[in-house]
Amino acid sequence: MSGHASNYEPKSAFAKWFHERLPIMDMVQGQALDFPTPKNLNYWWTFGGILAVMLVVQIITGVVLAMHYTPHVSMAFQSVEGIMRDVNSGWLIRYLHSNGASMFFIAVYIHMFRGMYYGSYKAPREVLWMIGVLIYLVMMATAFMGYVLPWGQMSFWGAKVITNLFSAIPWVGDSITTLLWGGYSVDNPTLNRFFSLHYLLPFVLAGLVVLHIWALHVVGNNNPTGVSVKSPQDTIPFSPYYTVKDAFAIVVFFMFYAAWVFFSPNYLGHAINYQEANPLVTPAHIVPEWYYLPFYAILRAIPDKLGGVIAMFGSILILFALPWLDTSKVRSGTYRPIFKQFFWLFAINCVILGFAGSGAPDNYFLSHEPADPDKWALTYKLVGQICTAYYFLHFLVILPLLGLLETPKPLPASISDAVLAKSHPSTAYVPAE
Numbered sequence: 001m002s003g004h005a006s007n008y009e010p011k012s013a014f015a016k017w018f019h020e021r022l023p024i025m026d027m028v029q030g031q032a033l034d035f036p037t038p039k040n041l042n043y044w045w046t047f048g049g050i051l052a053v054m055l056v057v058q059i060i061t062g063v064v065l066a067m068h069y070t071p072h073v074s075m076a077f078q079s080v081e082g083i084m085r086d087v088n089s090g091w092l093i094r095y096l097h098s099n100g101a102s103m104f105f106i107a108v109y110i111h112m113f114r115g116m117y118y119g120s121y122k123a124p125r126e127v128l129w130m131i132g133v134l135i136y137l138v139m140m141a142t143a144f145m146g147y148v149l150p151w152g153q154m155s156f157w158g159a160k161v162i163t164n165l166f167s168a169i170p171w172v173g174d175s176i177t178t179l180l181w182g183g184y185s186v187d188n189p190t191l192n193r194f195f196s197l198h199y200l201l202p203f204v205l206a207g208l209v210v211l212h213i214w215a216l217h218v219v220g221n222n223n224p225t226g227v228s229v230k231s232p233q234d235t236i237p238f239s240p241y242y243t244v245k246d247a248f249a250i251v252v253f254f255m256f257y258a259a260w261v262f263f264s265p266n267y268l269g270h271a272i273n274y275q276e277a278n279p280l281v282t283p284a285h286i287v288p289e290w291y292y293l294p295f296y297a298i299l300r301a302i303p304d305k306l307g308g309v310i311a312m313f314g315s316i317l318i319l320f321a322l323p324w325l326d327t328s329k330v331r332s333g334t335y336r337p338i339f340k341q342f343f344w345l346f347a348i349n350c351v352i353l354g355f356a357g358s359g360a361p362d363n364y365f366l367s368h369e370p371a372d373p374d375k376w377a378l379t380y381k382l383v384g385q386i387c388t389a390y391y392f393l394h395f396l397v398i399l400p401l402l403g404l405l406e407t408p409k410p411l412p413a414s415i416s417d418a419v420l421a422k423s424h425p426s427t428a429y430v431p432a433e
């Protein structure tokens, strides 16, 4: 890793001997402990650390679950029930893992929206951002395959709906679906390959996270002002300042996580997944986990299957292009008065998309009544369509235009100036030209 030379001095004869053979402590000191970090990072910057810890929690609980799980259609459901009832603390390990997935997604959404608000995707952090988007895609695939493993009704039918989408791809679609299924329907080979990949992908994620942090350490952290580090006065060493701050945030986040695990462990799941998969009984309403709902709404917004699939994947892939779609020279939303409002509108639009993805398409929005086909009605489908259009409008029209038309507020001359102006308002900073 480049970015910062370390001051590491081996203190004992053994440390010196080891250092000459593997200078790993040198790297730890330079990259983790002494790393110069902007001194004004707020709590939104603790979510990267929270995510890293959550990945470790998911891997550890997952490896323990795999010791007791049987990836076979005739035994998977019972083996999960066995984990819940017979394995010592099995219920805890399983609830930590299933709710851990939701916590992981809450943290990643906060992390991504933080990046969007403060313009962390802009030069020179484009590659860092794009590795992040790749991480997000792999997370989605991993969680999807994990949800299939208990082989409940929603596992089975969710797998069926999502794998079927690939068949819409012209020419190769059917072959891809057959390959995913390992046959001509969702069955034992499908469960086997999903189990294998669900075990593998978290380690791929860990590798991507190493690349992500490497890229971060080459270009350095962004910060709430979006102004680049200009002098050593703008930074403080990562440890102890941010190790302590991150540790505190992780403890608070774990209290939130524990509240779900111990008080409402099934709230974020689907009751119907406690019924074993039955290929002959289709559930009345097939819905994915909450973290996929906005994309599910986009998929259903387009009346054509292939169109829906393109829109759904397009809505994620467009994030790769974000650094070039946002034309503003100013990074942080703090100094972009109009962007700030559009940012919040976009966030609300994503939440509404989530609601739109949760209901049966032809029902009235936020009511269980089926819509009258002869009357104009605000259905889940219609709301999904409006919000889908706005989602793409935000990236393809609003962001590119806003960067050209908006007049940003004056930026502080440096991070230190912004910090001083906050703690001593009388020493107001001089805006940079």
Ligand code: HEM
Binding pocket: 044, 045, 046, 047, 048, 049, 051, 052, 053, 055, 108, 111, 112, 115, 118, 120, 121, 125, 128, 129, 131, 132, 133, 134, 135, 136, 205, 209, 212, 213, 216, 220, 221, 222, 223
């Ligand atoms: C397993 C998932 C992930 C882990 C463990 C992770 C870890 C981290 C860490 C430790 C940092 C530095 C601290 C911080 O800024 O919070 C960071 C920064 C960053 N991450 Fe992630 N990340 C993950 C996913 C993502 C995703 C999905 C994206 C975007 C799509 C992303 C984009 C960024 C960006 C742009 C920064 C630089 C932030 C700045 O300095 O302003 N990350 N990440």
